[in-house]
Amino acid sequence: MAYAWMRVPARSRTSIVIFTLCLFVYTLLLLVFPRYKGSPTTRGDEPHYLIITESVIRDGDLDLENNYELEQYASYFEQDIMMLHVTRDNVSTHPMFLSLLVLPGFRLLGYKGAALTMILLTCGAAALTFATADRFASRKVAGGVTLFGFLSYPLLFYSRSIYPETAAIFLLALGTWSCWRLKESGQPTFAFLGGLSAGMVVLFHPKYIAISIALFVLFLIVTPGRTRRLLGWWLLPAALSLALLLLLTGITYGPNLLKGLTASGGSKFQGGFWGTNSVWGIPGLFLDRAWGLLIFAPLYLLSPIGLALQNNRLEWERWWAFFPLCIGLHALFLGTFQSWNGGAAPVQRYLVPLVPLLLICVAVFIDRCASRVAHGAAAAFALLQIIVSIWAFRFMVGTYGMENTDNIFFVHFLGEGAVKRFLMFVFPLYHPGSPGAVLLTVAWILLYAAAIYAARRYYLSHGGGRVSPIVDIRPFRRLAS
Template sequence: MITLNWQQQGINSITGDEPHYLLTSDSLLRDGDVLVVNNHQIDTPVLRAMPPGSRFGDDTHSLNGYSIHGLGLSVLLLPAYALGGVLGAKIGMLVLLGLLPFCVYAYAQTQLPGTPWPLLIALLVGLSPPFLLGSTQIYPDLLAGLIMFTLLWSALPLAPFLLALLPWLHLKFGMPAAILALWRLWRRDPWSLVLLFISVVGVAVFNTHAFGSPFGPYQAGDAAQDVRGVVMVALGLHLDRMQGLFMQVPLFLVGVVGLAAFVASNWRLALVAGAIYLALLLPSAAHTNWYGGASFAGRFFWALALLWVLPLVSMIRLLVERQRAWLGVVALLLLFAVQGIVLAKLLIPNSYTYTIPMRPAAAWMESNPYADFFDLRSWQRVRWLPSFRDLESFSYSSTNWIALALLVALALSGLALLRRQRGLLVGVWATLALLVLGLSSWLPLLLRPLTLTDLALQRGAAWLAVSTSNPIQPSGYVIDLAYQSSAPVVWECNFVHPDGQRTPLLVGQAPATGKLHILCPLPRSGRLDVGLVGRGMRVDGVWWRPK
């Protein structure tokens, strides 16, 4: 229903990598090959389904006439694309990923047989934002995550073939696939390793033919060189206000508490799952295109998200064994209600639905479902919502440290519950409380200002205006603007309406050369600009921050 509704309204059309997966499907159907360079130049259902004005060209998505994206998804969706074009391919993705709640149910049934828990867990997980909304997108991440989650614990007859598919979905799934093959070899399934080896050789042969390297189009420069950046994105994929797994699916915080129970119940499975988790997380964190480019926010955690079902089920099992099942019901339902905020906001088209290239100094202005739902002002967003988008400031944010400390406290609480150590439980939360008080006192709020590179500059014959590119939250904004002019200037601080009309909020005069210092109140969410009228003007610098 979501896909059909978006299709009818022209919302969330295929963008980013999506058209390029489908263009390979189109090439297979139309030409019988995977060369897409000729398909770039013609009218196709893929081109017609892209946003108005979009076009294909010789860009970063192709090399030597071949798409740089894995062939696996394009081949899987070929029948659906042949039957129904782009919409058919999206429905095909929904059919494949519609197996997700059934796989979650099957695993929960092995741990909690004869109880209603498997049905409840499968329902809540299946309705979580990344799985419900991500299944409408043409990306291999969720499908690969579903395959890896299922092969970790099941004995499917098709397991070797599913494992062999992973490297064809994306090269980054090769290492997790190798870990899974060794795990299944230990469980007396040698065919998984054999077929994976054949598959990897096939991928290497194709990549060498198409791109001149067995590793395909990827080069060393595709990974971030800055360790600080890798750490920031790795943490952000869990905790960032918009990109973080636990912010989009707080349900999985029960899994954080259940880590100790999971390790205690099956340490071998926990070790393998942990290795796969790191093998998925690190390439995504090291990617220079932070958080996944022009795709739904959170896409880089889609492949690893389902692994949190394993400790979540272990925690529920522990509570059932301790006759405290009601605690599990309360926790799951409350957290599911919280993530309903995310789902409700993302179902409505928003500028923050998609990951966009992060501007270096605009983290405090970025909105998200929680900020919109609770109508948080800029300082409130910084106080309550962690943000991992700015390399220079993320490690100095008390909010980020408190969020990380909360995860550690939840994991240690699970250990205390497993061992029945009430003293440890009390000590953990007392330490967290002291840490929150200390960090809140020692580290000030980091409301990073905007500079001229983050703002839009417009210029006329005798005027210029500096404005925010996107709507910002209502608040008071301190604006320091250094300028030069050949004559005295008149300045205005304006509220910019959606139609471009301006309503003056403050008006004043200033000498020919100097520095304006303005406190401009923004009465409601919208764009704000500062305009100068004079002669021969130029702006030397802007410092724009919330009060």
């Protein structure tokens, strides 16, 4: 057995180890912490996705009226549901494919079976994220950053969540990895996987259309001169996924497909994507002190800097342009979403699918900017993220992006001390927006510009960016390993 294991390529062995470690940790936490302190077993939209599963299993239909009335959600949501997420016809306002995905596990093991389904997807995302990052950073850095990201806030808490975001983590990781493998090999299998990822991410929720578009652009980037031969392989699964989305939407909403595709879950504005918080959510997804990602997961502050540390122009044009395109389009779309706070879920829910891309950029930063200052900053941010992850077990509801709230998480643990006041000062509040928030946003942009300039200058002065654009691009040097 040891001989067979050693015959597996080193990158694949490490991917398997990462998958196994994540599976062990996630499953252990599911058993040890079936409920986080102060919250029910499920939260936010999770019971509403599972009530669809209940209805299919128990009644064989999608009419949820009796399922809510009988409180069939009681075993995994230990509170009364005050707002039914249904239309006038008593069908769910949520896309049903996620509910169908977890159905086999739910039927066998109840909520834990559904959660294990999502855990397997998250573990797969971790393995694929490493397999991509390993092509651009050293194996130790790629593996360490991947494990840290998937075992800390927010992915640690989304690993078992019955949310389309959890499935989207896996699909974006799969789409990114498959397109790189397509670039390496030209095999149609990877074109098929890329199209499957782009199609299914919208099948889980139409709000991921920006990710789907970005994955198609990535396919075009990695197939210059071979597009016609491989386009059919990419389009086939994407088209089938789209057809299934329309079919499922038609089953629940009838001929009013547009209403079904733009349904908005449990929002107080049920029935549409856009609303009162338009525009402010674009920077707010990242920087808002109550609803933004970066104050809770500061290691990802390094992602834009890592994105700028490419070896040469060819490497950027052939691959890395996908990263700002995907992140930017997704933020532009969901930043104008009427409830960009994400509701009763750890913030920032809508950026969770992008974490594989952010982790790859962090790995590149740590690997290519090896100064003491850079590594010290990475260590400090990682320590803060560990602290937030530990605190989240004790005060999960403090991480929720609830409407009309400021940050209560850090106030709970830090009181009104200097650290709390500093965080509240440097991270703006975008709900509502204000001139002060605009000034802080400009300050953040200038700070990033200076940091990117300094990091790239260090990188270039220490041998970076000097490789041949033909024979010595780093990722291709390491294909054999």
